[in-house]
Amino acid sequence: MAAVLLALAGPGVGTAAAAAPCPGHKVRTLAFSTGKIVLYKKRGYVCAVTYAKRPGARKTMSVSVQARGSRPVRDKGRYTRLAGPVKVHSGHRCVWVKGSVGAGSISSGWILC
Template identity: 50%
Template sequence: MGKDARGVPGALRRRLAVVLAVLTAAGVLALAAPGAAQAASAPCAGRKVRTLSFPTGSVLVYRSGDWLCAYTVQRNPGTERKISVSLQVRGHVAVRKTRKHSRRSETVRVHTGHRPVRVKGSVGRGEGSWSWARY
C-alpha cells in the first residue's frame, strides 16, 4: 500500500480530503443562506425604478427585463385599510389587485416591452395615479 512521507495511507488521505471538502461546502452554504433568505422575502424581483408617493402611501415599481412589478405600501402601517395597485400597459387592460391589509397590497406583474405604462395606487381614501410613463 502507498504511504506518504508521514506514514498516512493513501485511502485515509483521500477520505480526509472528502470530509474536508464536505465541511467546507456546508460552511459556505450556511454563510450564504441568510442572504438568500433576505432576497427571497422581497415582493418583487429586479431593480427599483420608481417610488410614486401620495398622501396615504406610495407605490414601488420594479423592473426586471421587459417585466414591471409594483405594489402599494401604507404610509402609516398597522391599521387595516383597503389597499390597491394597478398597472396598465398602453393598449391592454389594466391589471389590478385590491385587498384589506395593514401594510401592503399584493404584487402586480405585467410584461411591458418598451410600451408606456399607467400606474395607480390607493390606500384608504387617498390615491395617486401616474399617466403613461416609460419605466
C-alpha cells in the same frame, strides 16, 4: 435551548421579510398622502406594490398596472401593510400605474416609455 436553535438555523433566517416583493431593480417611487407605490422592472416586465405610510390596522388598499394597449392588472383588498405585487409584460411600452391606501390615491399617467 433558544440559543441552540438559533445557532442551528444559521444566518439569514428571518431576512426574507426584508427582500423586495418584486423581481428586478427599483425604477420609480410614487409617493402620495397615505402611502407610496414602488415600481420594479426586469426583462420587459413591470411590477408594482403599494405600501401604506402607516402600516398596522387593516385598510382598503389597491395597486394597478396597465401596459399601453393591454388591460390593467389589479390587486385590491383590506391589507395591513401592502397591496400587490402585480406584474405585467410591458416590453418597451408605457405603463399607467394607480394605487390607493384609504382615502389617499395616485394615478401616474403614462410613464416608463
